[in-house]
Amino acid sequence: MSEPTPILQFGTSRFLQAHADLFFHEAATPRTVTVVQTTGDPSRAGRLAALADPRGYPVRIRGLSDGQVVDREIRVTSVRRTLSTATDWPALCRLAASETQAILSNTGDRGYQPQPADDAPAFDQAMSFPAKLYHLLAHRQAAGGAPLSIFPMELVPENGAVLRARVMQIARAQRAPDALCDWLQACVWVNSLVDRIVSEPLQPAGAVAEPYALWAIQAGPGVALPCDHPAVQLVPDLDEIERLKLHILNLGHTVLADRWLAAGADPARLVRQMMAGPDRAALDRICADEVLPGFAARGRGPQARAYLAVTLDRFANPFLDHRLADIAQNHPEKVARRIGAFLDWVGPDGHAMPELSAIARKAAS
Template sequence: MPHTEKTPIIQFGTSRFLQAHADLFLCEGTPARAITVVQSSGDPGRAARLSALADPAGFPVRIRGIENGRVIDEEHRVHSVRRTLSTATDWPELENLVIDEAEIILSNTGDNGFDPCPSDTSAKFDQAMSYPAKLYHLLSGRFLAAGTPLTIFPMELIPENGRVLRERVLEIARQQGAAPAHIDWLNACLWANSLVDRIVSEPIDPVGAVAEPYALWAIENQPGLTAPTVHSAIQMVDALEAVERLKLHILNLGHTVLASFWKDGVGNPDALVRELLREPDGRRMRRVIEDEVLPGFAAHQMGEEAEEYLATTLERFSNPFLDHRIADIAQNHPQKVARRITAFLAWARTADPGYCAPTLEKIAAEGAPS
């Protein structure tokens, strides 16, 4: 029997992160929204996951961790996914959905999902295309059918992900010789910059996930843009920079400082973050953030937000259900030191040129990329 329920949201990506993040929020939000999930990779090994996502019984997301000092261990059922498709086998149906039903397209295609592919120059759809090229062809079909512009929510961990995706799609459009009216229509779509955060620690077979209580989907305001639903984890913000700074220079920086102390001590290779928090290295890391990081946020008039974010971060680090190995965090250490610590010092000194942070300066000097 053909599927008759409309799904105004088309989601590219089947990851457990999306299951425990956007799919859950769109199920629990006001209003609840219906989704078609699209597998863009064409990987036949994920066929079981794809079919299970749209089970009428829903799929489980288990939330486990600490929130406001209380241990959380609860299961939610996600019913937002109504249909699943694959670009490899269902392209004509997907084209029709984007033309006739879509209001929002969201994606999480991985850190390299926007990278160009040789087949992106093809005048017709090719499964080997990158996500932006596939999106261009779908949007072109809607434009040619005189459809209204759409709202695009990329969720990839790429700074200014909406702007980056728009520019890549426009680049492809120009390569394809799109008419000025076509380019104007693509520009009339709303391309949202967003930042997402939630630790999703393990999958549930065949579909579902285990995640921490903390969750964030921060969306940067622009004229005409509204959140896809109202949910406590979804925040509309005037600028993403403040959210990005908190995550990068408290949570991520804290991980890197802890990894630096652990490396100096040649610690247990199987040590977990939550264990280290109770040891001298963990207490030292907290003092560094309080003494050398929070004043930098205060200099940028973000002191109160930083203190609140640190309290939440320490709860996340203490999650008794999350086995987060410090050895994994310590990988690519020089690059992380540069992005998380050296960049923080430079940012702090834009507000206070004489800013002093001796421990961070030492880590930055010793851990700088060679």
Template sequence: MKTPVIQFGTSRFLQAHADLFLSEGEPERAITVVQTSGDAARSHRLAALAAPEGYPVRVRGLKDGRPVDEVMTVISVRRGLSAARDWPEVVRVFVEEAAFVLSNTGDAGYQGRPEDASATYHPSMSFPAKLFHLLAARHAAGGASIVILPMELVVDNGKALKAAVLAVARRQTGDVGLLSYIENDVVWVNSLVDRIVSEPIEPAGAVAEPYALWAIEKGPGVVAPCRHPAIQLVDDLKQIERLKLHILNLGHTVLVDIWQQQGGGGDPVVREFIARPAVEEALTAIYRQEVLPVFARLPGGDGAEDYLAITLERFANPFLNHRLADIAQNHVQKVERRIGAFLDLAKPFGLPQPRLAAIVAGAG
């Protein structure tokens, strides 16, 4: 069976977000999932994701004030491949089947690597370099357009990924036609995703909250891969992006910093950790004194107070075990994007942000 969606990344977030939506949506979309990390320990997940019977996603929490606890079966994933072992087949699917590309390669996914300089594919290349080689193969086969929907938590992620791929391309080739194809014919989409996915279900599947959002910024050639209540086509992502990145994600990273400053002991989950009076007081002070005053001066910032209330309710979800140790992965990059970028945004206002500045200084 052909798979019009090729997805780079096997994370539990994708399992309970895009893969679920593409299973439930109209039209239902079939996916080839590509493991990009080369981690042999995750190879068992590939087979489980593509099992004919599907895999479970358990949604637990409160929706409109009422408890939700239900299990959905995801059947959209039809094929699992490894970029390290199955590259020729990855290329074939990308060239012959794919109409949409999804990626969630982690907070360090766009960073260049020495292997990017290789004229031929190497498994240790960065994701932008891998994508360049795939686009070059697609162009050589006729150059059909393709929609690329990055899901990494990077501001203007479509533009950022396009810039990273073009940087690789310009170092690799002088082929004007290929460069024009990448720059003008490929559809690079800015998108923003939001859902707390707290626990894995082995060998595949996840536990997630009811809230879910996949916001896709409108533009020439931009189409959503399917229709689903959680998928929204929006004129401008900026307001949604700022709220999520600098309230919800910032709060998670602040909690990790507090935990690490306390020694990083135990294995706390967000709902338990935030219930500690000292932690709640510290987080509230940052939100009230260093975050909300900035949003009050930003266009569209009047929604920040309501978004903060929703965020704190999501943090306290009694059904989710969202481990701080999981959130702490790639902590330095998260501090830079979630807090450092917010400090830059706030500079013109001259507001005091000593606690956030200390977190950035400590991570550096």
């Protein structure tokens, strides 16, 4: 019999391995996790097995912190079990109905997009993550399980509220009973923001990451931190943190990715290499002439300047092999969310942003 795991995690990414799963391992009171693969990709069977290896998987933390070199490795042992929605749905339902206390997810940039199978009356592997979650929660409610906390970690503004709205939309389409709808509303849908550059996978599991890490969780009724760790913080409002990360760090990555694509998309090109060449000057110009004035127009100039200084140092981290090919995945969607949304936030009466506007128009065409 496997050890009970209070955390049920949807997603197997290297980000989660070097972020939440590492925090659960390092917490003052360690938490244990069951990791669920949602894609059903059989080629990742080796990763699933390695994640739950009792010896743990490696996470290498490399970079600079307060001017000091950090270069250490941790063997993460928080993952005790792995399942796949494609092959283990009955076992997953039993687990969710009994020992699960909290659910977290990081299902990628397209994880919330509706799929045709979402309309099916019973679970189907072709469903989107919110539809799979709906059927799993419905099973828990029918089995008499209590409402629980749900921590989406996708890079979507107000991700908890967005996921709840999509699950409730599915519930209404399925004509769910009032008791189930009330139960779903009683779950705690947590808005959160995550920040850590995880640059390189290790095989068969593990990752290389920078020292900087943040999991900011918005306070609200019933919200409790999933673990006691310095990088996991309860904050009154995510907006300021979210804007800084999305429109400086993420925007900066996407600007570099756009230039990388225009230059021929060398698959071996790294962020730190671009920061050591002429692309650094272009990024500095866009930040100085467009990004910082945009934040200043919204009354957040000092915060943006401080965050930008830290961000540029993170980009130039000499230890991290952060590939532009990874950043450029789903490039049009990232441009819309990171650059287009920044232009909308500043508004047409704000500071002129010709270079960012050009990137947004090109991606949308």
